[in-house]
Amino acid sequence: MPEWVEVITRTLTAIVVLFALTRLLGKRQISQLSFFEYITGITIGDLAATISLDVEGTWYLGLISLSVWVLISLGIEFLQLKSKKARDFIDSKSTVLIKDGKILEDNLKKERLTNEELLEQLRGKDVFKAAEVEFAVMEPNGDVNVLLKKENQPLAPTHLGIKVGPESEPQTVILDGKIMDEPLATRGLNRRWINTELEKIGVSLDNVYVGQVDAYDQLYVDLFDDKLKVPEPQPKAVLYAELKKCQADLEMFGLSSNRQDAKTLYENCSKQLEQVISDVKPLLTR
Known part of the structure; x- marks a missing residue:
């Protein structure tokens, strides 16, 4: 067998096996990597590349090594589910980094985090003053x-004792000029x-790329x-x-x-005014 054909065969085999093993490990490998999972991901990728290109080696030994890594990772994940100590x-x-507006320098040193890096992390959360923080934790x-x-939290209806009803999610009712029933x-x-709503805004159905209806039954369209x-029909x-x-x-x-x-x-x-809103709500939300 020519080497280029063998490389293609090995690569396709590695892709299929790697996909199956990754699905076995679950979505956490993608979304929330721990230190061990980070090492596991790098090692599995390196093994898959070796299986694809090392034509002089025995290919099934690479698959065995790959399987062992995945089994160990699965075993550790199950151990973590069963034991808090693990x-x-x-x-x-x-690790608590800020408490009552006070930066805990010892904990920053423990996590090898500088004060500038901490402030950068805070800015990423739309916080520009450490003194405004009640509690900051590094996960x-x-x-x-x-x-x-x-006193620094945004004012919400709950702060005023106002009960706000749940709002239903928008529904996508038109895609690529076709109505989704x-x-x-x-x-x-x-x-x-x-069709009536499209006539109001003077748009034809076949020109609508995406159409969505919100909780107030207002239609919003994006055109090809x-x-x-297009005026937004939301009075x-x-x-x-x-x-x-x-x-x-x-x-x-x-x-x-x-x-x-x-x-x-x-x-x-x-x-x-609350009574007035209650009376006119059926007219304004349809």
């Missing part, structure tokens, strides 16, 4: 997760509705012809969002006011 020993523990995979102090039915809509500008969604924002502002004003009469006024207005 997890701590193999993957190590999380075993090297990621730094940050919890801001309560299943996601359309999920939103309780039909093809006639799609990028030069055409109902904008109005509903503005009403909710006004209600949230009234509640916030009521909570922040020191005057009892003003607090009562804001709370009453917020309740009245």
Whole structure:
């Protein structure tokens, strides 16, 4: 057999075996590499390359070595599932880098992390002042997760005691100029509705590259012809969002006011607006 044919045969065999063994190891090998998994990935790749190109060696010995590495990796993963001590020993523990706004220099040295690298990691989390951090932890995979102090956290509806209903995911109802019936039915809509909405914005179905429907049943389209500008048909969604924002502002004003009469006024207005929103919601969300 010519060498080039043997190399092709070995490479195809290595690809098939490597794909099967990688699927056996699971997705964690791709998404969250520990130190041992990092070494295993490099070694498995090197063995696969050796099997493909080393025509003078015995090919099945490379496959045996490859299988042994994968079996060892699987065994260690099962051991980690069963034993916390094994997890701590193999993957190590999380390390606290910042506590109560104070950088823990000893822990930085332990992780061989400089103060500049720590600040870079914080900026990656949209944090530019270490003093604003309540808690920062380096995970075993090297990621730094940050919890801001309560006064520095973004204002959310839960801080105001406002309950926000769940919002359904957008549905892709048009792909490559073709209507997708299943996601359309999920939103309780039909093809006639799609055609009506396209007529409103003056777009033909065959010119739609992607069409999506949001939680408010508003259709958003991306066209094959990028030069055409399509207006976003969302007046109902904008109005509903503005009403909710006004209600949230009234509640916030009521909570922040020191005057009892003003607090009562804001709370009453917020309740009245909440009732109005409840009444018009069926009209604005369809």
